[in-house]
Amino acid sequence: MSQLALVIDLNVCVGCHACVTSCKEWNSSGWAGPLPDENPYGADPSGVFFNRVQTYEVGCFPHTETIHFPKSCLHCEDPPCVPVCPTGASYKRADNGIVLVDYDKCIGCKYCSWACPYGAREIDAQNKVMKKCTLCVDRVTDQTLQESERKPACVLACPTSARIFGDIHDPDSAASVAIREQGGYQLQPEWGTQPANHYLPRRRSQMQIHEDELIRADNPLRKEEVEMPIEQGDTLDDVAW
């Protein structure tokens, strides 16, 4: 069985929210829509978003890291939201591992959102139906789209290409390669849910300059007959006899 998933590269995510609204846009008018907004132009607006970006600060000034953290349903391989559903509305597809909700069967009891350790479910309070990320199942399986566009809307939108989409059961997929080679990790693996989505950590480039490399023989100051910025210090010639 294949398991479609997202691998999100925190090393390049700048927190621009492109994934958030491209998801909203695609899904609101698609198979999983609508994604209603409560008080869209009033106080405390609150709508359904399948994908959100959280921002954290880590560490104290001046050693502060700012982390942008996009989060949506992780499409667990052993999803706790599925067995708790009293109507069978919450299900995991056998063909590609995507976790979905059948709105016709959903009674809006919210058991699934209680069971999900990641807070990834979104209640549509207008229609009293639980909704969630579908990995754009209606795009990725649409054979009328060009292959290059059979990807979730968030993946196509992402300006830093921080979202890698693929089958993590296929060891040669870009997603699997990224997980394997760049330290991909799961969220809260101790829950045993085996989230299919993975994250790639920050990586840091540093530069080492060896003292000897600072001044080169062809230093342009030599051409101007300026004293070179080299402190030679004492030599044996100065102190030995």
Add this chain to the structure above:
Amino acid sequence: MQDPTTQSDNDLGRVEVKTTTCYMCACRCGIRVTLRDGQIRHIEGNPNHPHNQGVICAKGSSGIMKQYSPARITKPLLRRQGAERGTSEFEEISWEQAFEMISERLARIRAEDPKKFALFTGRDQMQALTGLFAKQFGTPNYAAHGGFCSVNMAAGMIYTIGGSFWEFGGPDLERAKLFVMIGTAEDHDSNPLKIHISKFKRRGGRFISINPIRSGYSAIADEWVPIKPGTDGALILAINHELINQGLFDREFLIQYSNAAELVVDDPRRDDHGLFSRFEMHVEEGCFDPENKLWWDRDLDKEISTHTPGTEPRLLGSFRLEDGTKVKPAFQLLKDRLEEYTPEWAEGITGIPAATIRRLAHEMGVTARDQKIELPIQWTDSWENEHESITGNPVAFHAMRGIAAHSNGFQSIRALSILMTLLGTIDRPGGFRHKAPFPRPIPPCPKPPNSPDAVKPNTPLDGMPLGWPAKPEDLFVDEQGEAVRLDKAFSWEYPLSVHGLMHNAITNAWRGDPYSIDTMLLFMANMAWNSSMNTEQIRHMLTDKDEQGEYKIPFLIVCDAFQSETVAFADLVLPDTTYLERYDALSMLDRPISEFEGPVDSVRIPVVPPTGQCKPFQEVLVELGSRLKLPAFINEKGERKYRDYPDFITNYETSPGSGIGFLAGWRGKGGEKFLKGEPNPRQWEMYQKNDCYYHYKLPKSYQYMRNWNKGYLHWARNHGMIRYAEPITIHLYSEVLQKFRLAAQGKGKGRQPPERLRKRIEMHFDPLPFYSEPLLSRLVDTHEYPLNALTQRPMAMYHSWDSQNAWLRQIHTHNYLFVNPILAHAKGIDDGDWIWVESPTGKVRCMCRYSEAVEPGTVWTWNAIGKAAGAWGLAPNANESQKGFLLNHLIPEELPPCESGEHLSNSDPVTGQAAWFDVRVKIYKAGADEPALTLPQFSVMKPLPGQKVRRGRWQAFFAGQLGKKPGRKKGSKV
């Protein structure tokens, strides 16, 4: 529920797919818009577009909510008779009534005194048309928003290297190894930068961010270097100091391509002190730098003509010419200047340890020197030297408003341009690269008028409303040396204000200094809110009356697509379209979207019809130009020349038969020419077929070293992009600035500044970069107001001039003031507390949020989240007006009175760049009895006639069903 794999989204309605250009911000990405049953289903990045390569940002995807926003203005509106201005009381009128009213008024002004009409636009990417209209009308009182955005970046760089960041050039991250970003710069331009920073990081490049705040792209920097606001110049000067003292500069590059080795007269008694020593030579008049300057030959130990084959000049030393003139190479003067700017000196100003400053300099210098790129591309320079390869030093920089929006920004940016030059990175791989039509001469050729005689009744303006002064004689002043323009641009107060000073237009018009005006037309400029400094007072000025009971600014026309705060103050409101409803040309005559590899321009073509009676502003100008019989809009018989805006774009030429028009692609009768060629009646169609853009890729040998690339310069001249194919030598030393300084010193027989401004000009027109504390800090009590306060826009709202968007407002519903806990604890302020922020200009009540990602002497907030109650189609109790706030109330638009004048703009004294980021504040906890409500508050703005206010609890957008009653079934439409 149907299995999602058994159907296609395309089956849900009648589908059409169209391409156009985004305008949710100033970035201008290519987009593909899918319509379902005529309604917008999906806006996605166009994968074929060179600019964004298929990606799209948070704003772009939210364009649907802009299109269907309840803040849309749908009808022309006239202030109701008897209603006070600012109360938002309007009645509907027809376009014909509106046009009659405007043309009658403007015709009268034009016949009497054209400068009594002022046109200011919030966007500067249609200046080719708006500037043309102003010039044809005959008014000099025209500018776009550059003066309060980043003109220091444009001017500082263009006056130094002949190009600048964003539309005219940028960091070559494809080949850079080290990338340094200084200050907030994320929004210029956003998607291309994001694409390239990500690829750069994945290739293992090193990214350093120097910024008081760690947000945005700084979040993923390999190193964050916190700096005190307004001190960037000190840091850069210290880096330059270290590079020169260590010999970490590209000597060959400096000699061949900059004026570093050129000899400057060094004799303070002489009138030409500080100018280049030039020999007699016949020079054709033109706006290029003649090659009549001198080097000091190393071997002969005497002066020689620059670029004499086989010679090598001295960069350092002090010499005497044969005629006895004392001279020094410009580089020696630079070295002398930098002597005092040690890393230890800069540590005390910037807050960055001296060791870090040294290391930054070493990283830049060693990377540039030791990781040289060599591309097997042959090219010939302007002096006929043939080169086997293109080489590059892979250190790239980017900076925009963070460094620009200070009163010392121009000189800081000069210092940055010089840093980039010392490293040898100008228009070379891995460094900074130009985008067409740049590089241009230093400064570019167009000049503003230089005398009040340029303004005559019923006559176009003699000169360009905006231009590039090269000497005091180019200033737009009267015989007393005082301003002719309303905003005082190009006067001795702000001589190089190349983008104007829109931020002072309202204050000056209200005060009648230099004169009163009659009519002001504002397009897409929210001057009664986030586009003005000192907003509360500006709102007062818009409603203030003289002793006769007449408004001090008699007639205000506002053209906008949305119910912005400014609309309330209009006498006449013109409903603009959205970007999805109109034609637009993003022209090479203006600020196109060129790539490093060659010119690119683009268009918008409507994907949906206009809403209500909305009319694009472009059409309004063509209509008014025709009715007013402005020469460019009528034929020989005096009849209307252009049917509409698309017709204008197709057929307009800069002069009859010039072959240069708004669009560069598919010119010539059959579309066989580019850049230059006769009008092509099918040009729009050809753009549409090519996804709404035109991209000409230069041959590889023309893609680099363009300031001095003979092939490129001749190509550019032949295609009408530049007038002269002369080399564009980098102005390490600025003779242009020295000419103004000499005038201030009373030297020469030319124009001289008024007495009060002599010292100011002498100080700030320094031909070499220097550091000075921002003006406001010198004039306010910094013990009382010890903090710097900054604003920046969040990525979901960059450059987006509206945030009533139902989706985007859920990302940022209100803003906080971010405060470092070290500072907050000292003030007894808890996270989430209501606090006051106060400056000498005003005070604002808002909420505090702790942040470890800001240097402790700085507080900051997301800008333009806060709104006035009732504006933008939002409910009066929306978070934006109750908890959100606008920091602009605290920022003065004018300096406190000082020896240079009573009412000087709070701007850079060289360029007039608004010094937003100079404001000084203090913070303290709000009283326990104070309500949890932001202050100041303004009376609630009423909805406009024709505005579709939606007050329902729910909005469930589903394309194709908007405005229809759907048979809803459990949240699924299928």
